[in-house]
Amino acid sequence: MMAVDPTRVRRLNELPVQRGAYVLYWMQAAQRVLGNDALAFAAEQANELGRPLVVAFGLVGRYLGAGQRPYRFMLQGIEETARGLAERKIAFVIRQGSPDRVALDLGARACCVVADRGYLRHQVRWARYLARRLPCALFQVETNLVVPVEVASPKEEYAARTLRPRIHRQIERYLHLAPQPDLRRTAVGLDLESDDLPDPDGLMSTPGVAPSHHESNLVLRGGEQEARRLLGEFVERKLADYDALRNEPGADALSQMSPYLHMGQISPVEIALRVGATGLPSAQAYLEELIVRRELAINMVHYNPHYDALAGLPAWALKTLAEHAADARPLLYSLGDLEAARTHDAYWNAAQREMLLTGKMHGYMRMYWGKKILEWSPNPATALARILYLNDAYELDGRDPNGYAGALWCMGKHDQAWGERPIYGKVRYMNARGLERKFDIGAYVRRVAAL
Secondary structure: OEEEHHHHHHEEEOOOOEEEEEEEEOOOOOOOOOOOOOHHHHHHHHHHOOOOOOEEEOOOOOOOOOOHHHHHHHHHHHHHHHHHHOOOOEEEEEEEOOOOHHHHHHEEEEEEEEOOOOOOOOHHHHHHHHHHHHOOOEEOOOOOOOHHHHOOOOOOOOOOOHHHHHHHHHHHHHHOOOOOOOOOOOOOOOOOOOOOOOOOHHHOOOOOOOOEEEOOOOOOOOOOOHHHHHHHHHHHHHHHHHHHHHOOOOOOOOOOHHHHOOOOOOOHHHHHHHHHHHOOHHHHHHHHHHHHHHHHHHHHHHHHOOOOHHHHOOHHHHHHHHHOOOOOOOOOOOHHHHHHOOOOHHHHHHHHHHHHHHHOOOOOHHHHHHHHHHHHOHHHHHHHHHHHHHHHOOOOOOHHHHHHHHHOOOOOOOOOOOEOOOOOEEEOOOOHHHHHHHHHHHHHHHHOOOO
């Protein structure tokens, strides 16, 4: 019996398993050893076929506008993953180049190839390219969601309230971690070319890696061990108050898991099991964010080809924004002013500075931040382009379904129509007075100023 739930596995081509030299796991979206269903499935295949297991990783220098900071975070995790694979006698091959072509080259000698799953259009394109050209069977395993996206829903869902019951009907089946089987054959000694892993702390000299203009020791460190340390700290010190404090920007109440989930350095199932086991009342509020809200974003990216464009908005939002696109903007800022946090709004500036300095922004402030960019840009299309540029360049969890869903939420996605007003139309409005009414927003500004 398979350790991995069969609904997590799908065939991407119709070719048979071949008499190759090894089983290849093409690692991209799940950059970890533990809690990795794709790795577990690949190990099962290797044992059944009596072959060693090889893991391949394609390293892209420039990646969707990402700067030096997320690249370093990723490499810190990859270093740790390489050590974990070596301990299990699994060969790890890292090569500079397009990931699909790296996998194709190594797949030429493989019995079969196992891939983890990403949902952004370039990740889908990589998998399709490989499926068309590989000489052997290609399996894809969902390991970064609790409930696989097609199992949860066969279509794009309108909002969390429509996806939530679908998730809850299926969730118990998927809340378990597949065990990692011991490998019967060692991959030690296989003759496979591998590039040196770039030094995560020496990236200024790495060709093709765009530097971040703001770097500090406040940025989180990547890797499975650090993800679990932070998770333990959250469960022990913060979870009890999470429901009450999660939207308080001045409080240290969040789990910090989003960058680790984005890089696939920790499994959402592992997080859900750890949080759920506490039995704390606030655990449900956290699981709503981790599972329903996060998987709503992936549902959008999977089913909506316009997930990073205005065309991805619901019809009512597109209509109201178009009707107000020519409204006078009392304040307009250039992209340079926004990037440098040079606006009249001390709260917005604090949010932008937090992102510049740490690679993260408090979730509630991220909503306010995006709404104000809509207000201070000449039109909605420019606003969306600015939100995505800044998010993807500076956030550790940029270039992610959650980021795209959040950007479009600022313009009406996964929301409802509200009272009509200039610029926003019927899209939900947020202002500084609302922050002052709900929070000690001054504490947030002071916290960021002290960074």
